Amino acid sequence: MNTVQSVFGGQGAEGAQFLSLMTLFTVVTTIIYLLVLAYLALALWRRRRTEHTVESGDHAAEPPPQRTALIGWVALVNTGLIVLTVASFLTDRAMARTASSPALEIEIIGHQWWWDVKYTGADPSQSLETANELHLPVGVPAHITLKSADVIHSFWVPNLAGKQDLIPGRQTDISIKPTRTGLFRSQCAEFCGVQHTHMALDVTVENRADFLRWYRAGLQPAKAPTAPLAKAGYAYVMTRQCAMCHNITGTEAGSHFGPDLTHLASRRSIAAGTLPMNRGNLYGWVADPQANKPGSKMPTLGLEPNELHAVVAYLETLK
Amino acid sequence: MSAAELARDGPTLHGPELAARLERSWSRDPGLLGWLATVDHKEIGRRYLVTAFVFLALAGVLALAMRVQLARPDQNIIGAARYNEIFTMHGTTMMFLFAVPVMDAVAIYLIPLMLGTRATSFARLNAFSYYVYLAGGMLLWIAFVLNVGPDVGWFAYVPLSGPEYGVGKRADIWAQMVTFTEVAALSVAVVLTATILKQRAPGMSLDRMPLFAWAILVTSLMVIFSMPSVALASGMLLSDRLVGTQFYNPTENGDALLWQHLFWFFGHPEVYIIFLPAVGFVSEITATFCRRPVFAYPVMVMAVVAIGLLAFGLWVHHMFATGLPRVGYSFYTAASMAVAIPTGIQIFCWITTMWLGRPRFDVPFLYVVAFIVTFVIGGLTGVMVASVPLDLQLHDSYFIVAHFHYVLIGGAVFPLLGAITYWYPKVTGRLMSERLGKLSFWLLFGSFQLTFFPMHLSGMLGMPRRVYTYPAGLGLELPNFLSSIGAFIVALAFVLFIANVFLSLRRGAIAGPNPWKAGGLEWATSSPPPPYNFAHVPSVGSATPLWDGPLKWMSGLRVDEKEMLLTTVVSARPDLREPVPEPSIWPFISALALTVMFVSSIFSPWAVLFGLVPLGVALIAWFWPKQLEPTAEPVIE
Helix, strand or coil: CCCCCCCCCCCEHHHHHHHHHHHHHHHHHHHHHHHHHHHHHHHHHCCCCCCCCCCCCCCCCCCHHHHHHHHHHHHHHHHHHHHHHHHHHHHHHHHHHHCCCCCEEEEEEEECCEEEEEECCCCHHHCEEEECEEEEECCCCEEEEEEECCCCEEECCCCCCCCEEECCCCCEEEEECECCCEEEEEECCCCCCCCHHHCEEEEEEECHHHHHHHHHHHHCCCCCCCCHHHHHHHHHHHHCCHHHHCECCCCCCECCCCCCCCCHHHCCEECCCCEECCHHHHHHHHHCHHHHCCCCCCCCCCCCHHHHHHHHHHHHCCC | CCHHHCCCCCCECCHHHHHHHHHHHHCCCCHHHHHHHCCCHHHHHHHHHHHHHHHHHHHHHHHHHHHHHHCCCCCCCCCHHHHHHHHHHHHHHHHHHHHHHHHHHHHHHHHHHHHCCCCCCCHHHHHHHHHHHHHHHHHHHHHHHCCCCCCCCCCCCCCCCCCCCCCCCHHHHHHHHHHHHHHHHHHHHHHHHHHHHHCCCCCCCHHHCCHHHHHHHHHHHHHHHHHHHHHHHHHHHHHHHHCCCCCCCHHHCCCHHHHHHHHHHHHHHHHHHHHHHHHHHHHHHHHHHHCCCCCCHHHHHHHHHHHHHHHHHCHHHHCHHHCCCHHHHHHHHHHHHHCHHHHHHHHHHHHHHHHHCCCCCCHHHHHHHHHHHHHHHHHHHHHHHHCHHHHHHHCCEHHHHHHHHHHHHHHHHHHHHHHHHHHHHHHHCECCCHHHHHHHHHHHHHHHHHHHHHHHHHHHCCCECCCCCCCCCCCCHHHHHHHHHHHHHHHHHHHHHHHHHHHHHHHCCECCCCCCCCCCHHHHCCCCCCCCCCCCEEECCCCCHHHCCCCEEECCCECCCCEEEEECCCCCCEEEEEECCCCCCHHHHHHHHHHHHHHHCCCCCHHHHHHHHHHHHHHHHHHCCCCCCCCCCCCEC
C-alpha cells in the first residue's frame, strides 16, 4: 500500500479525524448491510410453514409482526443516520478548528496544467515563489489561499486533508496542519482539460529547521553558471524562447506565464509530476515536451543537439 | 360536433368480427411512410428500446477502451485528448442516450397495457419525441466519428467548456445534444403523466395503480421539474459560446459556479429519474415471483414520492469542495442522508414480500436479488459521501466511480435486465432461454463486482477520476488490472444477454398471454398485444386484478374509429370518450425541422430565426384541425 497519495495516510491533523469518522461510517454501514443480507437470505431460503400467496388464497395478508418490524427498521435506520449525521457535523467543526491561527500564509494558483506556489510573508523581500512543489513545516498550521488562472482545478493532498476547488473569479482557501514528516504526492482532482492527468504537486513535510533551510535557499537568486556548456545554455535560455514564459530570479528571464524555474533542479519532478527529476528526463522533456505531455502549453522547440546539451547543463545548475 | 357527442346506437360487434374491425382501425399503413407515421406506443417503445441498447453497446465499447488504457500504469495506448473524448462520450451516452431513454422505452410500451388502455395520450408527441431523441444521439455520435466529439466531461463544467477554453465546436455539440434529449424527455414525461392520470382502466383508483405506474408518474414529474434547469444551463452556455453573453465568465461578472448549481439541480434528480423506474421493475417482478403483492403498498408509494421530493434538495452535495459556506453544507448532508430512509423502507418491503410469499428463482427474480445485494452497497457508500469530511477526500476520486456504478448498474441496469426478461414474452410472444439467461446473469453479477469493487480502493489510494493514466508505485496497479479484466467479462455477459434476446425470438417457448401467472392488466391481453391492446376496456377492483377473480370487461367504445376511454384522475371513474390521433407523418417532419434548426444553430444564431419557419410549417400541418364526419351509426365493441 502506498503512503504518498492515500486517504489512509493520516499525516495531517485532518487525516486522523477523517480516519476515525471513516471507521465509524464503515462500521455502521457494514452492520446495516449485513442485516439486509441476513434478512434477504432468511426470506429466500426459510422453510415455510405458512405462506401468503395467490396459490394459498390470502395474498393480500399483511401480518402484524411484519408491520411492527417495518416500524422497527425505520427507527433503526433513522437512529443510524442521526448518529452519522451528528458525527459528521462534529468532525467537520473539529477539522475547522485544528488548523486555526495559521503561522504560514501560502497562495496557490492553478494553471493548465501546473501549480504556481507563493509563500506570501508580511515582508515582501521574504516572499518566495516556486512551482509544482509545496514544502510545509511539520506541526505548523498553514493557510493556503487557492486561485485559478484559467479553469477549475482542485487541490487535494490526500495524506494531509480533503479537497478544495480552485475556481476562476473566486478565492477559496484551505488550512492544513501536517502532523508527521514525509514526502507526499498530490494531484489535481477536478477535470481541467487535456493534461488533467499530469498536474501533480510534490509535497514535502519536514521539520522546522529543514523547512527554513529550504526556504532560505529558495529566496536566493539563481547562481550564474561557470562551466562553459552551462554558460552556453544560459545564453540560449535568455535569448531564445524559454525566457518568454519562464522566470529565473536573478536573471533576465522574468516571465510568469510558465512555471518558475529558479531552483528547478532541486525539485523532485519535471512538468508537474510528469517525469521524475533526473538528467535523462530533463533531456527528454526539453527535447520534446509534446511527446511527454501532449497538449502541454510548452511547445517542442526542436533544439539542435548542442543546444540541448547546453540547456540541460544550465538547468542542472538551478539547484 | 365532437366524437364524444356522437350517438352510440350503431351495431355492436363481437368475436372475430370485432377483432378484424379493430385491426383495420388501429393497424398502421404499410410501407416506410406508415412506419414513420405510426403513433402506436408499442412500436415507438420498441424503437426507443432498440435505439437505447445500441447506444448502450457503443458506450460499452468506449468503457472497454478506457479499461484497456488503464489496465496498466503509464500506458499510452489511447492519447490524452482521445481519452478525454472517450470518457465524455461514455458518460454522456450512458446518462442521456441510454439510461433515461431506456426507462422511457419500457414505460411507453408498458404503461398503457398496465393501465388497460389502447394508446398513450398525445400519441403524436410520443412519436415526435423518439425522432428528436434519435437525432440528438446521432448528432453526438456522428460528431465523435468525425473527430469533433465533445471532450469536456458529461458535466461540461465551465469555464473549461466555455468559449475561451473549449475551442472548436466540441462543447457546442454536447450542449445541443442535451437540448435534443431534453425536448425528447420532456415530451415523454408529458405523455406518460397524462396517460397515467387520465387513462387508467375504470376502477383503477390511484391506490390500485401498479407500483410501476407510480414510479413512472413520479419520474415523469421529476423530469418536468428538473430538465428545465439543465435546458437553461446549456442554453446559457450556447449563448456564451455563440453570441458572446457572459453568464459564466467571472471576469465580466458572470459566475463559474452558476453552471454547477443549474447542472446539479438537474443532475441529481437525474439519478432518481433513472432509479425510480427500476423501483417499479423490482416491485412488479418481486410481486409476480413471490406470488403476492408487494408488502405495504401505501408505504411503498409514499417512499417513491418522498424520493422524488428529496431528490431536489441535495444537489449541493456535488459541490462540497467548491468553498460554499460550511453551515449550508450541513443541510445538504442531512438531506442526502435522509434519502436512505425511503430507500431503506423499499428494501425492507421487498424482502418482506419475499418472506411472506414463496420465491421462484427465475431469471427476472435473480436480477432482483442481485439488485438488492449490489444496490445497497452503492446506497451505503452514498451515505458516506453525504458526509462533508468524508466527501472532501472521496469526491472526484475513483471511489465515486465505484459508488455510482453500484447505484446505476446495480440499482437500475440489473432491474432493467430483469424487466426485459420478464416482459420479453409480452412483447415477442416467446420466453427467453432460462439457461442462457442464468449463465449471463451469473457472469454479469460476478464480473460487475470484480470490475467495480476495486475502484473503491483505487479512489482511496488517491486516483482521481478522468485521468488517462496513473504512475506506477502508488498501489493502483492491482485494482486497475482487476477492473479491466472484469470489464471484459461484463461485456461478455451483455453479449450473451443480447444473444439470448435474438435467439429466443425464433426459438423461445411460446408464452401465451400470461406465462408468469402475474396479476397485472398487461397480462390480460395476448402476447404480443394487438395494435389496439384490448378488445374491450377492462374494469378492475384491486391492484392485482388477475389474481382477484375473473376480470370484468366494459364495452361501448367505437371500433370504426380509434377511440379510447378517459377516466377521472383520482378514482378512475369513466369520464370521456376520446378520439386517438390518426398516424401522421408530421411529427417526423417536425422533428426533422427541429433537428435542422438545432444543428445549424450551433454555427449561427440566425439559424434559430430562420429554422423556425420550416418548424412552424410542420407544426401547423401537425395541428391542423380536422372536421370529424359524424357517422349516423357508429360501430361499437
